[in-house]
Amino acid sequence: MSAAKTLFDKIWDAHVVDQSDDALCMIYADRLMMMEMQPQAFEGLRLAGLQVRQPSKILGVMDHVVPTINRAGPIADLISRKIVEQARIDYEEFGIELLDIADSRQGIVHVVGPEQGFTLPGVTLFCGDSHTATNGALGAFAMAVGTSEVEHILATQTVPIQKPKSMRINVEGELPFGCTAKDVILAIIGKVGTAGGTGYVIEYAGSTIRDLSIEGRMTVTNMSVEAGARAGMIAPDEKTYAYIKGRPRAPSGEDWEQAVAYWRSLPSDDGAKFDTEVHLNAADIAPQATWGTNPEEVVAISDTVPDPKNAPDEDRRGMMQRSMEYMGLTPGMRMTDIAIDRVFIGSCTNSRIEDLEAAAAVVRGRHVADSVHAMVVPGSGLVMREAEERGLHKVFLDAGFEWREPGCSMCIAMNGDYAEPGQRCASTSNRNFEGRQGREARTHLVSPAMAAAAAVTGHLTDVRELTLRGE
Amino acid sequence: MMKAFTVLTGIAAPLDMINIDTDKIIPKLHLRTTERTGLGKALFDEMRYNSDGSANADFILNKEPYQAAKILIAGDNFGCGSSREHAPWALVDYGIRCVISTSFADIFYNNSFKNGLLPIRVSKSELAALMADAKDVENPELSIDLENCCIRRPNGAVIEFEIAPYRRKRLLAGLDDIAISLQKQTEIDRFEQQQAHDQPWLNKATV
Numbered sequence: 001m002s003a004a005k006t007l008f009d010k011i012w013d014a015h016v017v018d019q020s021d022d023a024l025c026m027i028y029a030d031r032l033m034m035m036e037m038q039p040q041a042f043e044g045l046r047l048a049g050l051q052v053r054q055p056s057k058i059l060g061v062m063d064h065v066v067p068t069i070n071r072a073g074p075i076a077d078l079i080s081r082k083i084v085e086q087a088r089i090d091y092e093e094f095g096i097e098l099l100d101i102a103d104s105r106q107g108i109v110h111v112v113g114p115e116q117g118f119t120l121p122g123v124t125l126f127c128g129d130s131h132t133a134t135n136g137a138l139g140a141f142a143m144a145v146g147t148s149e150v151e152h153i154l155a156t157q158t159v160p161i162q163k164p165k166s167m168r169i170n171v172e173g174e175l176p177f178g179c180t181a182k183d184v185i186l187a188i189i190g191k192v193g194t195a196g197g198t199g200y201v202i203e204y205a206g207s208t209i210r211d212l213s214i215e216g217r218m219t220v221t222n223m224s225v226e227a228g229a230r231a232g233m234i235a236p237d238e239k240t241y242a243y244i245k246g247r248p249r250a251p252s253g254e255d256w257e258q259a260v261a262y263w264r265s266l267p268s269d270d271g272a273k274f275d276t277e278v279h280l281n282a283a284d285i286a287p288q289a290t291w292g293t294n295p296e297e298v299v300a301i302s303d304t305v306p307d308p309k310n311a312p313d314e315d316r317r318g319m320m321q322r323s324m325e326y327m328g329l330t331p332g333m334r335m336t337d338i339a340i341d342r343v344f345i346g347s348c349t350n351s352r353i354e355d356l357e358a359a360a361a362v363v364r365g366r367h368v369a370d371s372v373h374a375m376v377v378p379g380s381g382l383v384m385r386e387a388e389e390r391g392l393h394k395v396f397l398d399a400g401f402e403w404r405e406p407g408c409s410m411c412i413a414m415n416g417d418y419a420e421p422g423q424r425c426a427s428t429s430n431r432n433f434e435g436r437q438g439r440e441a442r443t444h445l446v447s448p449a450m451a452a453a454a455a456v457t458g459h460l461t462d463v464r465e466l467t468l469r470g471e
Numbered sequence: 472m473m474k475a476f477t478v479l480t481g482i483a484a485p486l487d488m489i490n491i492d493t494d495k496i497i498p499k500l501h502l503r504t505t506e507r508t509g510l511g512k513a514l515f516d517e518m519r520y521n522s523d524g525s526a527n528a529d530f531i532l533n534k535e536p537y538q539a540a541k542i543l544i545a546g547d548n549f550g551c552g553s554s555r556e557h558a559p560w561a562l563v564d565y566g567i568r569c570v571i572s573t574s575f576a577d578i579f580y581n582n583s584f585k586n587g588l589l590p591i592r593v594s595k596s597e598l599a600a601l602m603a604d605a606k607d608v609e610n611p612e613l614s615i616d617l618e619n620c621c622i623r624r625p626n627g628a629v630i631e632f633e634i635a636p637y638r639r640k641r642l643l644a645g646l647d648d649i650a651i652s653l654q655k656q657t658e659i660d661r662f663e664q665q666q667a668h669d670q671p672w673l674n675k676a677t678v
Binding site for chain 2: 017018022023024026028030037039040043044048050053056057064065079080082083086120123128129130132144145146147148149151152155156157158160162164194195198199225228229230251255256258259262294315316318319322412413414421431433434435436439440
């Protein structure tokens with residue numbers, strides 16, 4: 001019998017086209033997802049006189065610069081309009097299917113892939129966006145690439161990569177009341193650090209991960225890059241197959257049976273070796289909120305803002321001091337005393353139907369605080385329609401939220417949705433970097449339920465107390 | 472065609488911060504371009520310019536002699552965050568061809584090589600020595616020799632560094648990855664035929 005293999009080993013081995021140059025492997029790309037931000041890749045093809053090798057294995061969307069309101073006419077912002085128009089030209093010229101802004105399936109690239117059944121267990125999937133690992137929740141090897149690599153895949157349907165190391169993060173036990181997938185991944189990043197996964201592919205395992213819904217798993221894998229890893233994945237199981245079955249691009253009929261039989265062979269073998277293993281107990285996880293300017297600067301909502309004096313080393317002390325200054329906080333203040341100006345519920349991390357349900361459950365019967373400007377941006381047109389069928393938009397609108405159309409919106413704040421200088425935003429997105437949600441804007445990363453709680457109280461709030469009081 | 476990298480001698484600027492993320496290197500508003508060039512003026516935008524657009528005199532690249540820096544010495548985990556290749560494009564467009572740190576984010580590290588930008592990993596003590604060299608405004612000049620994988624310091628001392636042989640080879644010759652891979656058409660064809668046979672459902676699904 002051959003050596004025990006990890007999920008990642010199995011997918012990797014099944015996609016090596018060639019390995020001639022020492023450590024470098026030529027890996028086949030089963031899928032490429034694109035959005036409007038890589039015009040340079042197509043320009044590169046034109047300059048070199050190259051064609052797209054496999055247009056049918058590529059799916060394009062628009063998400064980064066698309067407005068979330070007033071979408072009837074051309075985009076008012078001329079730079080964004082030019083980007084979108086160029087993408088239409090590129091997709092058309094090279095024969096790539098595009099789910100354009102007016103398409104009911106349009107949305108954030110990492111929401112659309114799984115939703116359309118384009119993402120499947122066992123496939124290699126690449127996209128020129130760092131949150132591509134989202135797709136790994138279905139048991140795919142989904143890795144973020146740069147524009148040059150996108151161009152490489154367009155031309156050859158392969159990408160040269162050195163095999164990353166493997167890390168397994170095991171989370172065991174039942175999640176405490178009020179905790180969600182977002183709290184799990186924030187707690188993981190708090191433990192391993194923003195560079196802890198550098199050089200690794202992460203497999204998330206353990207009973208807590210298995211007990212998450214597929215959408216919850218996507219929230220976890222989504223933030224792999226915030227721990228430094230280019231890819232994160234979760235073994236496919238019955239929940240995965242149930243999620244995929246019947247989706248537009250999923251196999252069907254006899255093909256389905258064959259596919260599932262193959263997918264069942266993918267989970268890591270007993271005894272498979274990982275380069276690093278990390279263990280967390282779900283019981284130790286509380287609802288999380290970031291206080292600083294990178295995702296590892298995170299604490300439980302019941303904690304206080306940490307003191308740089310207690311930093312483990314000089315480098316970290318410097319970083320914490322800079323974060324403290326940027327965020328306008330003082331050490332020792334209670335997290336729940338931090339007042340909020342903006343609330344953003346959306347992004348590839350938390351914009352799926354369950355996320356909106358979780359937020360709506362907190363909002364129902366309450367109203368957004370007078371001092372807060374809150375908005376919900378569904379991850380895709382299909383999520384939006386589903387939410388409207390369930391009446392969630394009414395819950396949000398009645399409570400004083402804005403209900404927008406799908407896109408990346410305030411997660412990257414390049415479409416006209418942004419926070420003003422000095423404004424503080426409770427956000428369900430993935431990055432709290434300086435300037436991320438607008439110049440001098442301040443971001444606190446939280447779960448959808450926590451964001452909803454902050455919206456109705458006007459300050460960061462322990463959702464557990466709010467939910468208990470409300471019941 | 473990628474610019475070859477052999478020996479680089481130039482001023483090294485000290486950027487003594489850890490976790491310099493891609494949003495700091497090139498803020499997203501500057502990503503809305505259809506070009507690869509011209510991003511140098513937006514490099515480190517929010518640290519380099521004041522809100523009114525004037526130069527922030529405290530920022531290292533606004534100080535003599537560092538405006539002409541070709542090398543950057545930075546704290547741990549440089550380039551974390553986004554996959555935006557605009558980060559190496561902006562550095563190269565500014566004139567920086569080498570970044571030295573104790574570690575780099577994977578995607579940034581990988582993107583750099585595609586654009587003739589050499590990221591060098593050194594130990595913590597070596598970084599401290601190079602940071603001190605760079606902070607000496609009288610003589611902050613380093614020489615990077617990729618052929619021999621070493622950094623020559625102003626005092627004549629040499630620090631060796633490691634780099635994957637395939638990366639070194641490609642950078643030294645300015646080889647283009649796509650051109651190399653296009654020579655493997657036969658292997659790609661063979662892979663596709665085998666996969667279509669083994670997993671016939673896989674590509675029906677994408678139609």
